[in-house]
Amino acid sequence: MDFFTEHLLTAILFSPVVAGLVLLFLPGEEKKLLRVAAFIGSLIPLALSLILWFRFDPTATGFQFEEQAAWYEAINSSFHLGVDGISLAMILLTAILTPLAILASFGISDRVKAYMILFLFLETGMLGVFMSLDLLIFFVFYEIGLVPMYFLINQWGSATGERKLWGGMVVPARTYASFKFMVYTMGASLGLLLAIQMIGVVSGTFDLPELYRSWTSLSGTYFGLDIAQVKTIAFWAFTIAFALKVPVWPFHTWLPDAHTEAPTAGSMILAGVLLKLGAYGFIRLVLPLYPDQAKYFAGAIAFLAVMAIIFGAFASYGQTDFKRLVAYSSVNHMGFVVLGIAAAALSVGTENAVIAMNGTVLQMFNHGLSAAGMFFLVGVLYDRTHTRDLTKYGGLFPLIPVYGGILIFTSMASLGLPGLNGFVSEFLVVRGAWPVLTLHTALSMIGLLFTGAYILKGIKSTLHGPVNKEWIGHLKEIDKRELLVIVPLMALMLWLGIWPGWLLGVINHTVTALFG
Amino acid sequence: MAFPILSIIVFTPLAAGLLLLLVPGEKQNEIRVAALGAAAFTLLLSIFVYFGYDEGVGGYQFVEKYGWLPQLGVSYYVGVDGLNAPLVLLTGIVMFTGVLISWKIDDRPREFFAFLFILATGVFGVFVALDLFMLFFFYEIAVFPMYLLIAIWGWKVTREYAAMKLTLYLFIGSVIALVGALGMYFASGLGTFDMIALEQANFSPGFQAWAFPMVFMGFAVLGGLFPFHNWSPVGHVAAPTAVSMFHAGVLMKLGAFAALRVGMMLLPQGAQMWMPVVLFLALINVVYGAFIAMVQTDFKYVIGYSSVSHMGLVMFGLASMSRTGFVGAGMQMFSHGVMTALFFAAVGMVYDRAHTREIPKLGGIAKNLPVVAVTFIIGGLVSMGMPGFSGFVAEFPIFMGVWGGGSSPINTNWNFAAWVMPLIAIIAAISIVVTASYIIRIIRKVFFGEMPAEFEGHITSISALDKVALIFLATILILLGIFPSLMVPMVESGVENVLRLFGGA
């Protein structure tokens, strides 16, 4: 038992891998067995995360449950894990979403074993990013999450659709989407890689707590440039890498394809957690390591965030593909995250920063829930209708009232209806950003307006209006398994909307310590 | 007299090969089993040596020295240190998996394994040699069996041309290095070929200025350094699978290692003078190799050029003249060796069944050959430098070494502006993305996607032996990626040795 308490984080981190390896030895034809085994396997990190949650001391500052083991001593990198309020929230999010996503994947029947194993490995990758306190380990887990996602999209993505490439070659849409996703992310993280190498060379360590102390106080000339210039270049390298992941406009172009072509569960995780990796990178790395540069360029970043909010909303509104609509909505919602980050960067040390950052982290959590929920619901409908085209739907509410109700609920959370979680986080971001980034915040209201517009459009096209005769008698109601997926999400959305304190309190403490 | 384990490792393949020649040619199965036995035995011994090496003590261990031609100071002198122990292990691994992969050869398997083993002996000999004459002796032994192996069992279309080109290139390289080495022998005034004694010889800078390029470049030909890399892709493609595995996996490391051992360690001032040139050439290797690989349509050529690119990284690490760069180079030699053996094994299996290596013509192989697909993907991830695998563990320190190279304590001769090395590192990093793109392209096209109709029914699954080989190699790549401490401390202790010769740090 002691082992667990001392190595709780490692246990959480690697239990999905262990589960995946167990799955490796199960027979490939027993689909049901594999699905159930995978689901149970994914509940273990959830259980452990809950233990972590309850043992976490919200009043303490600094990192808790730290573990450090020698890893690559030759270059001064160690396997260093630890959590604070922010990462705890993210870990919890990941641990909650993964079992739900696996549950949502019970409909997959092609190569179930490979699918489930990839999913579990993916979970480890994501958890690793949130837990790591060593730059190199961070990078390792950051990159390694790409591989399972690539295959998930490529192999189990949407069956139809094609894209034409330069030179006339025609490839399936999912091939295009997965390749774009992988290469874009790797390309952007190249700068990250180089900057990390440079930090390692200059500081002689990759350990984050150490770097927080030593890196910020560096001075002198390096590589023929003044340290400030070096830091600026590194800042932008980090920023571009994370900006692509979040995604911030204009680095977002991979997202609509990837989200749309991914299988339902893949989209849930992609939107629910993977985007948060980028935002987390900003909070954990960019802001603490480059406070001056972040402050200096905060306006530019906020501008991009606002563009994301506005354009994301507009683009979303213009879609006829339901999934693509939700995909662009992610761009829109994550824009608020980045806006909050920019505001916090600009006003570090003030109350505004704290409020904005609180909003940011909460928005990350909330959007995770609502985006996962939305994608799931789109998937539910697709399973029945085999189309995502909004124009083909119409007035489905009477046919599937339970589903309809759930869809409305989730959409409202996504929209930011007061009483549900989305409102709280968006409000906090706006409140925190308003004093320092007034113009930007004002402009983002346009986006917010259109958020409402596209959500309502989605609901209207799907549920309201004249019933589309095609579907009468052919549409099954949402079933028990699907309910099992969405209900926890709904519960959380409601709970966070009415009483966010349980989560916000933990986040707040950490945020105050870091940015207050 | 301690148990002469290194000599046994060196000579077991030779003895096995010669014994095999005495077996009647028709007893093919007995021949294969005997070959596998010898390979397994050698592998076990090399594992023993690897784990038996004590990094805390460092220096050369398992040393054996016998007079060979005492009148001229030639001795049979072997020993392992942190740098060559991983390479000895690598050779054992590649030899073992190579025999497994070659199980199906039915045209004179006896001669095939005999020549392959003679090649293996040469390779082992070079890695453990501590006497300069002995190093050359075994170096040449490692070159010539390649000719026969490629010319007889290679790909019919280009094998004769490739075999001759490869042999001549390598021979020319080794002969140039030999002239340099003989120069060292005479200039040292010590009358011995003992490399450890020669390390203290204090050659004049003028001598080193001409001897170093001869020795380093002569060996770097085998390492595939631009512009002497031409033999490599052609040779890779024409060779039979096991020979390609050896060639890319081990032989090219021979060149880099000998360049380090003889060039850099014995002529350190020469190294300091000439390394900027090597650095730029290695940079060309890395970037140019990756771009050329991207436009190939023959599967095997892609991997051949990718080898040129990755060996360039090894040279890159050496040329950075920094501790981390050296560590990375040492790791990359091992990691790339295993990875490329895996690649060629996989390619060979695909070709044996599909009878084509043209990427546009292949597709959907993963359905029938899932193990090949998965292990190839793992190899591909290593090649891209994906973290979590050994490729990242190797490439990361190399880049760090280049970043920090400008201020490395042993770089006393260079006068680069401080931004040059970082810029070089950044340019080299382009290759990572290029590598990723062509690797993903191949994986997608060859293993996934539609299988062309003509392959239906022809893509039979691989044998258990093949699976063992592939999984063995893939596991090593994963293990090393997760636990770099399995090899890094060893390489580090070897690097200490090298740094000492440069006078510090």
Next chain:
Amino acid sequence: MILAVLPELLLLVLAGLVLVFDMLWKDEAAKRNLGWLTAGGTLLILLVSWGAARPVGDPGPLWGGMIRHDWLGFVFKSIAIFGAGITALFAMDTESLGKKGEFYILLLTSTIGMAFMASSADLIMLFLAIETTSIPLYVLAGFSKADDKSTEAGFKYLLFGAMTSSVMLYGFSLLYGFAGTTDLYALAQGLASGALAGPAVAVAGLMVLVGFGFKVSMVPFHFWTPDVYEGSPTPVTGFLSTASKAAGFAVLIRFMLAAFPGVGGSGMEATLGIMLAVFAAFTMTLGNTIALVQNNIKRLLAYSSIAHAGYILIGVVAATKLGVTSAVFYLIAYLFTNLAAFGVVSIVGRAVGSDEVTAYSGLSRRSSGLSLAMLVAFLSLAGVPPLGGFVAKVWVFAAAMNANMIWLAIVGVLNAIVGVYYYLIVLKYVYLYRSDDEDKAIKISRPDALALGILTLGILLIGTIFAPWWGFADAAAAALF
């Protein structure tokens, strides 16, 4: 005194025995056993000589200053005798040679001449010995009366040999005239004190060089080599290319370094040295480049042996102890290698009926043993470890570098590269190409197998455990320094 000429005496006795048994054994088949007799006899002679007649210290001139019983002579004698024994073995099953007693007698007689060549210390003795060697060889070259090429070879050899001999003799007489003595060792002093114009001595030296150059196939006295090697019966070619050449080198080395000890220094003698070096370079280059275009394997090997003479000359030219040692070592390695090469050619030529390189296609499937022997021989010629040729080449080049003739070493190295090419091409035929006669195995007779086995083993030994052989070469060189 007797011990000094023990090998020669024993060879004479053996020759007599062969003559007697030739008369006694009338039956053709029985006459073949003369080969066993010769081979066994030479083996015995070698054992006895090594046991009882090894040189000890420096006994100075013997037999009236005619010979010197030193290691230089002894090593080369042994080379010649060994070569004769192996040749006898190879010749046993050759149609026109094996069953004729005259063959063995001529072989032995020539060997006696070579033995004397090796230890001659006097100009007249030298000439006698050279003639004793050459005349039987002329006959042996033309031994296959039915074969036109053989007759042509013999005749050509005779004409060339006679011409160069006469020039050499004239050179000898000039030297005697200048120095007043025929003793090689006194020649140096005589020349120095004779206070003669350098050019005159140089001319004499050059004329002498003509004769020696002919014997070792040095450019520009090599013209006879390809035709004679190609035309002669193959076992004879083997003998010619190894033992005869070795004897020629023995004489060259002794003459150059005893009579012109200053050849490494400055002055006229140094010019002679440089001239030799240039000849060496040309020899290597010409031999290797023309070998590239040969289709007949005997001609190819002929040019190859010209090239090898060039390599050996590098060692001689270096004129240091290391140089001579490396040259002698090379000759030892070359003895085994070339005999093996020509042995294989002899066997295959008999079985296939052709000496074209293309006839070797598919040899590896017809006889893996023969192919292996050929592989070992050719790779040794190419200079590949772990065979004798590698070590030999390394040290010859090293000697050149040590004597500050780096350019010569580089020429040698470049030539070695060229050599690799054509040796590998032949091996490609053996191992890769197919022929229609593949399934007809080639049977190797007992004497051939024995000879090839000894030679192959020898090549491997010289290449791996080379200390003892180097020791012999070293002792031989020490005799001159």
